[in-house]
Amino acid sequence: MKEIRVFCPATIANISCGFDVLGVALQSVGDEMIIQKVAQKGIRITKLTGQNLPTETHLNVAGVAGLALLAESDYEGGFEIEIHKKIKAGSGIGSSAASSTGAVWAMNALLGSPFSKLQLVKFAMEGERLASGVAHADNVAPALFGGFTLVRSYAPLDIVPIPSPPQLWATVIHPQIEVRTSDSRKILKTNITLADGIKQWGNLGGLVAGLFTEDYDLIGRSLIDHIVEPIRSILIPGFDKVKSVSMETGALGCGISGSGPSIFAFSKGEENARNVARAMKEVYTKIGIDYDVHVSKVNVEGIREI
Amino acid sequence: MKEIRVFCPATIANISCGFDVLGVALQSVGDEMIIQKVAQKGIRITKLTGQNLPTETHLNVAGVAGLALLAESDYEGGFEIEIHKKIKAGSGIGSSAASSTGAVWAMNALLGSPFSKLQLVKFAMEGERLASGVAHADNVAPALFGGFTLVRSYAPLDIVPIPSPPQLWATVIHPQIEVRTSDSRKILKTNITLADGIKQWGNLGGLVAGLFTEDYDLIGRSLIDHIVEPIRSILIPGFDKVKSVSMETGALGCGISGSGPSIFAFSKGEENARNVARAMKEVYTKIGIDYDVHVSKVNVEGIREI
Numbered sequence: 269m270k271e272i273r274v275f276c277p278a279t280i281a282n283i284s285c286g287f288d289v290l291g292v293a294l295q296s297v298g299d300e301m302i303i304q305k306v307a308q309k310g311i312r313i314t315k316l317t318g319q320n321l322p323t324e325t326h327l328n329v330a331g332v333a334g335l336a337l338l339a340e341s342d343y344e345g346g347f348e349i350e351i352h353k354k355i356k357a358g359s360g361i362g363s364s365a366a367s368s369t370g371a372v373w374a375m376n377a378l379l380g381s382p383f384s385k386l387q388l389v390k391f392a393m394e395g396e397r398l399a400s401g402v403a404h405a406d407n408v409a410p411a412l413f414g415g416f417t418l419v420r421s422y423a424p425l426d427i428v429p430i431p432s433p434p435q436l437w438a439t440v441i442h443p444q445i446e447v448r449t450s451d452s453r454k455i456l457k458t459n460i461t462l463a464d465g466i467k468q469w470g471n472l473g474g475l476v477a478g479l480f481t482e483d484y485d486l487i488g489r490s491l492i493d494h495i496v497e498p499i500r501s502i503l504i505p506g507f508d509k510v511k512s513v514s515m516e517t518g519a520l521g522c523g524i525s526g527s528g529p530s531i532f533a534f535s536k537g538e539e540n541a542r543n544v545a546r547a548m549k550e551v552y553t554k555i556g557i558d559y560d561v562h563v564s565k566v567n568v569e570g571i572r573e574i
Numbered sequence: 575m576k577e578i579r580v581f582c583p584a585t586i587a588n589i590s591c592g593f594d595v596l597g598v599a600l601q602s603v604g605d606e607m608i609i610q611k612v613a614q615k616g617i618r619i620t621k622l623t624g625q626n627l628p629t630e631t632h633l634n635v636a637g638v639a640g641l642a643l644l645a646e647s648d649y650e651g652g653f654e655i656e657i658h659k660k661i662k663a664g665s666g667i668g669s670s671a672a673s674s675t676g677a678v679w680a681m682n683a684l685l686g687s688p689f690s691k692l693q694l695v696k697f698a699m700e701g702e703r704l705a706s707g708v709a710h711a712d713n714v715a716p717a718l719f720g721g722f723t724l725v726r727s728y729a730p731l732d733i734v735p736i737p738s739p740p741q742l743w744a745t746v747i748h749p750q751i752e753v754r755t756s757d758s759r760k761i762l763k764t765n766i767t768l769a770d771g772i773k774q775w776g777n778l779g780g781l782v783a784g785l786f787t788e789d790y791d792l793i794g795r796s797l798i799d800h801i802v803e804p805i806r807s808i809l810i811p812g813f814d815k816v817k818s819v820s821m822e823t824g825a826l827g828c829g830i831s832g833s834g835p836s837i838f839a840f841s842k843g844e845e846n847a848r849n850v851a852r853a854m855k856e857v858y859t860k861i862g863i864d865y866d867v868h869v870s871k872v873n874v875e876g877i878r879e880i
Contacts (some may be wrong), residue, residue, distance in 0.1 A: 418780060459767055462762060
């Protein structure tokens with residue numbers, strides 16, 4: 269195999285009580301990439317459509333992630349990468365992670381899969397480091413593993429796949445405003461109360477249990493963030509209203525996707541997820557802010573060949 | 575049925591990363607109680623052996639928990655309670671919870687089970703309030719439900735049962751020193767860093783996932799407490815040594831049981847658990863502190879009739 273075409277899913281990270289540890293991959297939102305094995309050493313981004321992003325290898329997250337893989341490989345040749353972005357950069361649903369993971373997953377496949385998924389996570393994290401200054405794993409892990417993933421630890425890196433119940437759907441609305449990841453991180457407090465911490469890990473335990481037992485009510489009861497959402501939601505106009513109408517419409521839970529500005533909701537079944545989308549749209553239509561909306565089943569497979 | 579004899583298991587709470595939320599019931603350590611349905615209203619503690627504890631109904635945790643149940647019941651009669659303590663008060667393995675839950679579980683059985691387990695937890699929590707000033711649920715919940723239980727939330731009370739892998743064994747050593755729950759709580763800091771919080775909920779998520787998937791290695795990797803153990807362990811002489819020899823002997827993880835002074839370790843299989851017990855004993859023998867040691871499978875059933 270010389271060439272492979274892949275679907276690179278969008279991902280939701282910082283899922284409510286799972287701040288910095290829990291992410292999930294989406295089924296129907298993602299980029300497409302075509303990766304070709306070539307004799308010439310190194311990595312070249314030959315085409316990039318859909319977004320205005322750098323194509324110099326060292327400035328492109330797919331390029332940097334790919335170089336991290338090449339540095340650990342004994343392969344003597346190189347790769348050419350075409351990226352067709354469908355995920356908007358800065359939307360908070362793992363745009364950079366989709367490109368980084370797509371590159372390394374495809375390259376690994378073309379090389380006969382010498383690397384484990386965990387190794388691929390590490391390579392893709394270098395793309396995240398370029399994008400945000402922090403080599404976080406909470407978007408790249410679900411993109412590679414599919415379903416929900418828990419980043420239990422960074423040192424050593426420990427990724428725990430968590431199953432997703434069959435009827436779990438996500439609705440994501442992306443209001444077209446800019447929230448920089450760095451700003452969004454700056455306003456977080458360095459300290460939290462122990463009491464809030466206890467609530468947070470109680471909820472995360474409940475959420476993980478609910479995902480294993482397919483208990484949608486428990487998932488809903490656990491999708492609470494006492495720590496980050498109250499602070500970060502201030503940066504997202506309309507957040508409180510979007511959340512309240514989502515919950516009234518039947519969402520299991522609702523929160524900030526990644527560091528925003530996208531807002532996600534989980535629902536049981538497609539119909540509920542579509543109703544939530546309608547309710548979310550109305551909020552931003554009234555406020556007069558443009559938006560994109562995605563309704564998607566959870567993607568249990570991760571990146572795939574298309 | 576007029577009379578019932580029950581086994582009331584000891585429990586480990588504050589399981590490492592599960593501070594204040596995660597507890598587990600033990601199979602081979604626990605009290606025995608005999609509860610009799612009588613015509614005379616109210617509750618009387620007719621016998622109490624094994625420990626020097628008050629037998630006045632209002633001063634005894636079983637009495638107080640039982641009164642909480644009676645207050646919600648339309649039963650016109652009363653109960654007489656015999657308590658045979660095998661669990662030492664103040665040991666940190668749920669002595670008060672065993673008595674409180676034993677009383678309400680048995681009374682409920684004698685009344686034809688009008689109350690749910692969740693309601694019984696609430697009644698038993700009144701016994702905990704008497705014992706420690708705080709109506710906590712992290713010992714009474716596993717005593718009633720069996721296995722591991724997560725107290726996801728107190729308002730409203732939400733108890734999530736978590737399965738236990740078949741080969742999970744606990745070793746508990748109780749050094750005969752006094753650590754008051756109130757002192758142990760006082761030295762905790764009100765604030766923690768967000769960074770430590772993230773590690774803690776990452777580990778709790780990993781632990782819950784490991785319990786569901788019977789992944790003993792993951793359970794072991796997740797049994798880490800970045801927040802409470804570093805502070806509370808100062809109150810327990812020999813803690814660091816007990817922990818290090820337990821881990822060297824093959825324990826999956828080791829931490830403070832409840833608010834101490836007991837120290838627990840989890841192991842895969844009985845043999846490992848017994849080896850850990852031997853290693854723990856040596857530490858306190860050398861230091862010259864008396865101890866009790868318990869080796870027990872996880873009790874997946876909770877309180878039972880005997």
